Amino acid sequence: MNSMVYLIGAGPGDPGLLTLRGAELLRRSDVVLYDGLSNAELLKHAPRAEHICVGKHGQQRIWRQEEIIEEMLKHARNGRVVARLKGGDPAVFARTAEEVDALSKAGIRYEIVPGITAALAAGSYAGIPITHRKLASAVALVTGHEEPGKPESALDWQALARFPGTLVIYMGVTTAETWTRSLIENGKPADTPVAIVRRCSHHDQQTFRCRLDEVADRLSPANKIRPPVIVIIGPVAELTETRNWLEQRPLFGQTVLVTRPIEQAEELASPLRDLGATVLIQPAIQIGPPGDWDEVDAAIESLAQQDIVIFFSRNGVQYFLQRVLETGRDMRAFANCKLTCVGKQTAAALADFHLHADIVPPDFTAESLVEELRGQVEGKRITIVRASRGRDLLYESLQQAGADVTQVVAYAHTDVTTPDPQVLQWAKQGQIDWITLTSSATAESLHQMLGESMQQAKLATLSPITSAAVRKLGYTVACEADPYTIESLIQALVKSNLT
Structure with a gap:
């Protein structure tokens, strides 16, 4: 039997903080048992696995530890590879010891994969060094929620009150009144600086600063500071807030909808995330092969007789050139052609096939390409590689030019x-x-899907043509890229968001 259980630390929340080993083992897994502190985006590393959520605060029932262990053992005994995905690090307040005991007793092999624990991440993401050469040479990680039913606390609050460094409290929201009182009564100064970090490393991370004697009030239900929360106690919590790089990013707290085809979405989504945005991806159009290849094959056959080949998009480049290769040819088929691209990204896609674009119009539009070719096309044979729908401006203009x-x-x-x-x-x-719109077709399709709810977001468009389509649908354009590139679209969105 090839059963195996991987106990994997998912980190504090940002899916980019998963270790390479964790991602590798998720890809091997047949089933993933994940908790509510594990970012669900991590499941993309286990596309073939069965995904089982063992509970999320405020959304569904939290499984008892005994139930989780039983489920884990059941799948392992059936010969499956199980990933137990745990928020933070498996060795820090994650009840991993109980799971390991059960696996050992059952004779099932396991591996423990470290993750970034919340205390370390909270310090880095909130800009609070939990150790500091002058202020704190030691750190104590403390649970604010001990096992229910204990006759007395196992924590030495007197020792913790005297601890000469930084205290970091885990799981201390509902018990804040108890543990803050214990610290103060045992000699911890009431005015000790505190930083409360909620949803560390997430797009909506929040940092609250106060005194130790104010923590219980800050974490009361009335203030709605709900878990997950880490509380950092000590002089380091008083350091300047200018260190809080995460919450100072220009798009922090903004949710941006990316509507590009799924194959191209990350080109826009990734830099938006780097700027602090929460990115949702909802493709408005799908890209796929043509219904048949007869027309493309005929065009490939005639390349030797063509003077100019024009590509409108990177998709056109990829589908057409891949078909050239599939029909047993190579890039020598373009030996007699001048290659033209509408857009520098299209030219970059051409370069991936080791071909150089002879002409790229300066503002990346069909109109400017017509101007670029004016007077050069009479009597020339031209092939335009395009999508199944779009404007006929270029075709008609070139025909009129002879x-x-x-x-x-x-x-x-x-x-x-x-x-x-x-x-x-x-x-x-x-x-x-924010909603980003990169073509007229994208705008029209998204309007059909989301309807008037689009009115509640600000719209960022790639070009005047897209903007015109958006306005025709009855919406206002908040910003427009200039020049008409993805980089400029991001810059325009950031500038508009900051004004």
């Missing part, structure tokens, strides 16, 4: 008709701050 023009549909453009339920809910509740 060129022999053929349009080839190299890939299909279809609308996505069903939105992700979470995206739809957030849109209706006004929880999306």
